[in-house]
Amino acid sequence: MNQILQHDPATTTIGILGAGKVGTGVARQALKAGYRVLIAASGDPKDISLIISVMAPGAVAASAADVMSEADLVVLSVPLHKFRTLDPAGLAGKHVLDTMNYWRDTNGDMPELDEAPSSSEMVHAHIPEARLAKSLNHIGYHELELDARPAGAPDRRALAVTSDDAETLALALGFVERLGFDAVDGGRLSNGAAFEPGTPIFTGSYDQAGLQSELLAHAASAAGEELALSPVH
Amino acid sequence: MELGVYSFGDVHRNPVTGAEVSGQQRMADLLERARLADDVGLDYFGIGEHHRADFAVSSIVPVLAAAAAQTRNIKVGSAVTVLSTEDPVRVYQQFATLDLLSGGRAELTAGRGSFIESYPLFGADLNDYEALYEEKIQLLLALNDAGRREEPITWRGKFRPALDDATIYPRPVDNNLDIWIATGGTPASSVRAARLGTNVIYALLGGAVSNFARHAQLFRAEAEQAGHDANALKVGVSAVGLVAKSGAQETFYPYWRHLMDGLSRERGFSQPNRISYDMQTAPKGAIYAGTPEQVAEKILLTREHMGHDRHILQMDLASVPQKDVLKSIELLGTEVKPLIDAELRNQEKAAA
Ligand SMILES: NC(=O)c1ccc[n+]([C@@H]2O[C@H](COP(=O)([O-])OP(=O)(O)OC[C@H]3O[C@@H](n4cnc5c(N)ncnc54)[C@H](OP(=O)(O)O)[C@@H]3O)[C@@H](O)[C@H]2O)c1
Numbered sequence: 347m348n349q350i351l352q353h354d355p356a357t358t359t360i361g362i363l364g365a366g367k368v369g370t371g372v373a374r375q376a377l378k379a380g381y382r383v384l385i386a387a388s389g390d391p392k393d394i395s396l397i398i399s400v401m402a403p404g405a406v407a408a409s410a411a412d413v414m415s416e417a418d419l420v421v422l423s424v425p426l427h428k429f430r431t432l433d434p435a436g437l438a439g440k441h442v443l444d445t446m447n448y449w450r451d452t453n454g455d456m457p458e459l460d461e462a463p464s465s466s467e468m469v470h471a472h473i474p475e476a477r478l479a480k481s482l483n484h485i486g487y488h489e490l491e492l493d494a495r496p497a498g499a500p501d502r503r504a505l506a507v508t509s510d511d512a513e514t515l516a517l518a519l520g521f522v523e524r525l526g527f528d529a530v531d532g533g534r535l536s537n538g539a540a541f542e543p544g545t546p547i548f549t550g551s552y553d554q555a556g557l558q559s560e561l562l563a564h565a566a567s568a569a570g571e572e573l574a575l576s577p578v579h
Numbered sequence: 580m581e582l583g584v585y586s587f588g589d590v591h592r593n594p595v596t597g598a599e600v601s602g603q604q605r606m607a608d609l610l611e612r613a614r615l616a617d618d619v620g621l622d623y624f625g626i627g628e629h630h631r632a633d634f635a636v637s638s639i640v641p642v643l644a645a646a647a648a649q650t651r652n653i654k655v656g657s658a659v660t661v662l663s664t665e666d667p668v669r670v671y672q673q674f675a676t677l678d679l680l681s682g683g684r685a686e687l688t689a690g691r692g693s694f695i696e697s698y699p700l701f702g703a704d705l706n707d708y709e710a711l712y713e714e715k716i717q718l719l720l721a722l723n724d725a726g727r728r729e730e731p732i733t734w735r736g737k738f739r740p741a742l743d744d745a746t747i748y749p750r751p752v753d754n755n756l757d758i759w760i761a762t763g764g765t766p767a768s769s770v771r772a773a774r775l776g777t778n779v780i781y782a783l784l785g786g787a788v789s790n791f792a793r794h795a796q797l798f799r800a801e802a803e804q805a806g807h808d809a810n811a812l813k814v815g816v817s818a819v820g821l822v823a824k825s826g827a828q829e830t831f832y833p834y835w836r837h838l839m840d841g842l843s844r845e846r847g848f849s850q851p852n853r854i855s856y857d858m859q860t861a862p863k864g865a866i867y868a869g870t871p872e873q874v875a876e877k878i879l880l881t882r883e884h885m886g887h888d889r890h891i892l893q894m895d896l897a898s899v900p901q902k903d904v905l906k907s908i909e910l911l912g913t914e915v916k917p918l919i920d921a922e923l924r925n926q927e928k929a930a931a
Contacts, residue, residue, distance in 0.1 A: 365766065365767075366765050366766065366767065367764050367765055367766070370766055387767075396770070396797065396800055396801055396804060397766045397767070397770060397797060400793055400796050400797040400800060401766050401793050401794075401797060427706075450695070450705075451693065451694065451695045451705075452708060454704075454705035454706050454708070455705070486786075486849060487764075488764075488786045488787070488790050489786075489849070492786065492787060549843050549844075549849060549850045550849065550850055551849055
């Protein structure tokens with residue numbers, strides 16, 4: 347079998363930071379796939395225990411510190427403008443999956459984004475020792491459940507995954523597969539710009555072949571831009 | 580079960596015919612719909628605010644006041660009041676006045692709003708998005724509470740001057756305003772409404788009719804835990820849809836498409852297309868467009884998931900023509916409502 351599917355959900359713990367629409371949606375799908383799931387919001391786990399017992403029964407409400415220390419893969423699903431409240435020490439050395447997007451209406455102005463190729467680079471600068479991947483950001487939270495299909499289903503939706511760390515990339519690809527999607531290797535973390543808000547990938551819905559060709563199209567146009575910008579010799 | 584309609588007073592250029600409609604005409608249209616909705620026995624007429632060119636309504640209360648003056652039984656309410664950029668004291672006064680005008684038919688639904696135009700307009704800081712809403716909803720409920728007890732209020736907060744032993748006039752009918760909180764699905768919002776002991780209404784703007792089943796369950800469980808009578812608190816659903824004897828889905832499509840195209844460009848929602856539309860107009864999808872029988876069945880199916888008490892439809896997205904909206908309101912009252920009432924009576928009998 348494919349290397350990306352090698353980890354065993356039964357012995358893998360997913361830790362989710364953020365118990366909102368996305369966090370609880372990812373938790374439900376991860377539980378269905380057989381993972382152990384811990385989830386935290388910003389406060390006391392007691393505050394969200396009822397939320398979790400109704401929205402994602404089977405997941406364990408925990409403190410953010412426990413989520414980070416126990417998880418094999420930490421999923422970031424907090425509002426992007428809260429990224430500085432993430433604890434760099436707790437995430438150091440961890441496999442981390444960034445699902446966050448910039449949406450001005452809820453995040454406000456974030457001038458620091460201008461300097462980053464994708465929002466994940468900005469996040470990475472805050473948690474430099476995390477082994478960061480980006481995915482699950484270009485699917486609506488309710489579609490995580492509605493669009494999930496078993497492997498091989500003809501109408502299975504594809505989702506892109508990027509990371510600069512080969513092991514993290516493999517783990518994240520396998521995770522996305524098990525949630526019910528064709529996971530497509532999008533290459534380096536900076537390629538995440540191809541599926542941020544406003545891009546065709548973000549606003550569309552693709553199968554594997556369709557997503558791969560969109561990613562290639564983005565890479566080609568990015569390369570073109572670089573060429574155009576590079577000095578003439 | 581309560582049924583109703585709500586509108587933002589869309590004045591989009593008609594995406595099918597290119598026709599334009601003036602704000603003045605749209606106001607007359609809204610009032611005509613309110614009168615018809617009242618005549619056919621619907622329970623609720625709602626108006627929401629926007630601060631952009633596509634919508635005629637930024638001030639809700641005058642529209643509701645006019646509607647109240649021309650109707651007898653229907654409840655008139657905001658859908659929603661963007662509380663974050665309002666002064667809760669003024670909001671309370673306006674709705675108390677509306678309540679007196681309408682003989683106790685006024686309702687206030689508070690929300691955060693999903694557009695931000697009102698922030699720069701009124702000098703609110705987006706970085707205070709959550710804090711603003713939290714403080715203002717608390718104050719609004721405290722004002723209602725003080726009103727109910729016929730006591731003055733003393734209050735301190737961050738975003739408006741303190742109130743020292745202040746009594747707010749006028750008081751609404753029976754000293755009580757009916758207040759709902761609107762939410763788009765963040766679980767914490769259901770929890771907030773439950774803890775505060777207000778009714779809650781879910782904006783089900785697509786997806787499946789079951790989308791918010793868990794949220795409604797969470798709302799009731801949390802209300803129970805907070806010591807409120809969960810059965811006394813109401814759950815509502817707002818959604819888009821159009822009722823017609825035939826062709827409702829065809830008629831509605833270009834308008835829905837126009838609106839969703841805009842949203843997807845601005846906010847990065849999935850781009851709409853005929854396939855996603857057909858999935859959502861199918862029996863389990865959350866667009867309520869169809870014959871009276873189809874819409875009644877869909878509302879009943881939603882009720883199986885949510886156990887909700889009120890279902891309201893936005894029919895005039897992107898300027899669906901007035902004649903189609905009127906027909907749809909009429910059918911909602913004369914056909915959908917009786918079908919739902921009959922089925923619920925049957926269910927009650929079967930359960931007894
Ligand atoms: N909505 C979508 O369809 C969608 C799709 C893809 C990606 N996204 C992205 O996913 C992220 C989450 O969106 P959402 O819609 O789920 O937001 P949401 O419903 O507002 O939930 C955000 C959650 O994050 C928690 N949180 C904040 N700071 C935290 C911290 N330092 N540690 C742990 N938890 C913290 C909040 O808890 P408290 O209540 O305690 O603050 C809350 O539970 C956003 O970045 C968004 O761009 C959204």
